[in-house]
Amino acid sequence: MSASRSIVRVKSGPDKRRLILDAAVRVFARQGFHACRVSDIADEAGVAYGLVYHYFASKDEVLDTLFLERWNVMLELIRDVDSKPLPVREKLGAITSFIVDSYAHDPDLMKVIIVEVTRAANSFGQTHLAQIREAYELIGEIVTKAQEEGVFKPEIEARFAAMAFYGTIEQLLTGWIFGLRPQGEEHFERAKWLVVETVCGGLETSVVGEASVS
Amino acid sequence: MSASRSIVRVKSGPDKRRLILDAAVRVFARQGFHACRVSDIADEAGVAYGLVYHYFASKDEVLDTLFLERWNVMLELIRDVDSKPLPVREKLGAITSFIVDSYAHDPDLMKVIIVEVTRAANSFGQTHLAQIREAYELIGEIVTKAQEEGVFKPEIEARFAAMAFYGTIEQLLTGWIFGLRPQGEEHFERAKWLVVETVCGGLETSVVGEASVS
DNA sequence: GTGGATATTGACTGACCAGTCAATCTATAT
DNA sequence: ATATAGATTGACTGGTCAGTCAATATCCAC
Numbered sequence: 001m002s003a004s005r006s007i008v009r010v011k012s013g014p015d016k017r018r019l020i021l022d023a024a025v026r027v028f029a030r031q032g033f034h035a036c037r038v039s040d041i042a043d044e045a046g047v048a049y050g051l052v053y054h055y056f057a058s059k060d061e062v063l064d065t066l067f068l069e070r071w072n073v074m075l076e077l078i079r080d081v082d083s084k085p086l087p088v089r090e091k092l093g094a095i096t097s098f099i100v101d102s103y104a105h106d107p108d109l110m111k112v113i114i115v116e117v118t119r120a121a122n123s124f125g126q127t128h129l130a131q132i133r134e135a136y137e138l139i140g141e142i143v144t145k146a147q148e149e150g151v152f153k154p155e156i157e158a159r160f161a162a163m164a165f166y167g168t169i170e171q172l173l174t175g176w177i178f179g180l181r182p183q184g185e186e187h188f189e190r191a192k193w194l195v196v197e198t199v200c201g202g203l204e205t206s207v208v209g210e211a212s213v214s
Numbered sequence: 215m216s217a218s219r220s221i222v223r224v225k226s227g228p229d230k231r232r233l234i235l236d237a238a239v240r241v242f243a244r245q246g247f248h249a250c251r252v253s254d255i256a257d258e259a260g261v262a263y264g265l266v267y268h269y270f271a272s273k274d275e276v277l278d279t280l281f282l283e284r285w286n287v288m289l290e291l292i293r294d295v296d297s298k299p300l301p302v303r304e305k306l307g308a309i310t311s312f313i314v315d316s317y318a319h320d321p322d323l324m325k326v327i328i329v330e331v332t333r334a335a336n337s338f339g340q341t342h343l344a345q346i347r348e349a350y351e352l353i354g355e356i357v358t359k360a361q362e363e364g365v366f367k368p369e370i371e372a373r374f375a376a377m378a379f380y381g382t383i384e385q386l387l388t389g390w391i392f393g394l395r396p397q398g399e400e401h402f403e404r405a406k407w408l409v410v411e412t413v414c415g416g417l418e419t420s421v422v423g424e425a426s427v428s
Numbered sequence: 429g430t431g432g433a434t435a436t437t438g439a440c441t442g443a444c445c446a447g448t449c450a451a452t453c454t455a456t457a458t
Numbered sequence: 459a460t461a462t463a464g465a466t467t468g469a470c471t472g473g474t475c476a477g478t479c480a481a482t483a484t485c486c487a488c
Contacts (some may be wrong), residue, residue: 016435032336034248037475048437053477106362121332122246129392136394143417152417156408162411164382171381172374178340181373195372198378202416203357203366205235230465251445262467267447 017055020045024062029108033063033116033124064125067117069111071131074098078138086200088146089196092165095139096195099169103176104188111177114170136162231269234259238276247277247330247338277338281331284323285345288312296391302360303410305397306379309353313383317390318402325391328384350376364387377414 023045025034037057042049056062081094103110117124118132139162146152152161172191175181237259241250256263270276295308306415317324331338353376361365366375378406386405389395 015325025423029315034337038477039475050477051436052478054435056479059476108433113336115336120329123248126392129394133394146417150419153415153419156412158416159395160408161412161417163377163385163395164409164417167381167383167385169379169381170385171377171405175377178343180343183270192376194374196380198370198375198416199412200366200416200418202308202398202414203370203375204414204416205362205364205367206420252447253445264468265466266449268465271447272448286438 016045016047016051020047020052020055021062021066025066025106025108025112028066028112029061029118033059033112060124063112063116065129066109067113067124067128068112068131069103070161071128071135073137073188074102075134077132077141078135082138082142088142088151089200090147091142092139092199093192093196095191096169100188100192103173107176110173114177115175118170136163136166139165161199165195168195168199225361230259230261230265234261234266235276235280239280239320239322239326240279242326242330244279247273247326261353274338275354277326277330278341280323280329281338281342282345284316284327285342285349288316289345289348289352290355292349296352296356302356302363302365303414305356306353306413307406307410310383310406313387314402314406319400323389324387328387328391332384332387350380355378375413382409383412 011158020041024041027040027044030036031040038052039049041062042052045052052062056065077098077123078095081091084091086094086155117128136159143152143158143161143165147154147158151164172181172195176183218410234255241258243252244250245254255276256266259266266273266276270279274352277353278375291312292309295305298305300308306320312323331342350373354372357366357375357379361368361372386395390397395401
């Protein structure tokens, strides 16, 4: 019974660590990592200043935790997709879907990850370059397989293709984050299709009619 | 005569303002904007601390100046390219060339612009969102024209296409900046071709044989 | 119900650094 | 010569904030 009690306690209890992490997402998204104070996080979470340092060694570690929590889920998904025998378009579509849905579900968290980590490779990205590189490499593998199947052009290196794909997605999220692109369920769904169509099919009209001129 | 004298003076003189800007590029590239002190810039330039504030109102203004100097040159180039009656591939190729050559010529400056401004849209990018948006819109116009000519697919919105194009280039530079991609004259040249080929032609092999299955 | 461990509090400290300013130097104009 | 304006200097100030710590509260095990 003491066990059931403690489980209930954990479930229903405040779980301050999680509270702090969630508060940090909101604060980082609103004010930016560098511009906010640790006390802002504590206030937002409704806990004492010192408690942040009970659960985390430093302000940096809070951000690290948020990033890694999410990024690892993404890496897992990519590995999973990669291992299945699907057409490339579906694989890339699944990855795009995952990222877009992540944004739709928790824009603040994705904003923090993109703006404060992924796009801030000078400070934090440096620490997580390995994680970011890992994503690149996994996508690169998907491209390589597609090339071996003859679906993707062999003359565009897989590494470069992965970069173009990821760059397009990151720019898309950045556009949403800074209000440069319209948001909403329909836009999110359309964006998924656009990413895959642009990257796979290119911007040019099919050159089927190349010889049809004559 | 006083004019010629003063012109010579300006030409041959130390021109401390420029000295400070150039030093700032090196310091920002090496340590990052937030991590460096104003005294680091002064030291690197070999001038007194206070002189930085004689020429610039704040640390921020130094970065602003560096960004705008370069970004405006780029905007001018894009406008120029846009106005000429060239095939899209050549237009996009010219823009890609300009950016890649900018990096090849002064990697530190481009690193600062990308890392500290363009990719830091939370802090500085916010201030320069208008400039960044302008680049997007100009590229969008190029895409729109190509669509009207029937060269580009009409179903991919020009805004999205511009985003994919710019995102690919930015990711490319980011890869170089953080040592994730090989550098050197040949790689730079090849990258130019890859960007245009990927964005315009897509990753898939031409689907000429689409109907050949039957 | 006692003891030890863990959670929680918030005042305090020590370091850091952007920006100021009064003093000094240099150049040129008359 | 001398005056004026601009260039140059670097010590100093004021505010900010990450991280510490000693005190207090809560929990659980026996």
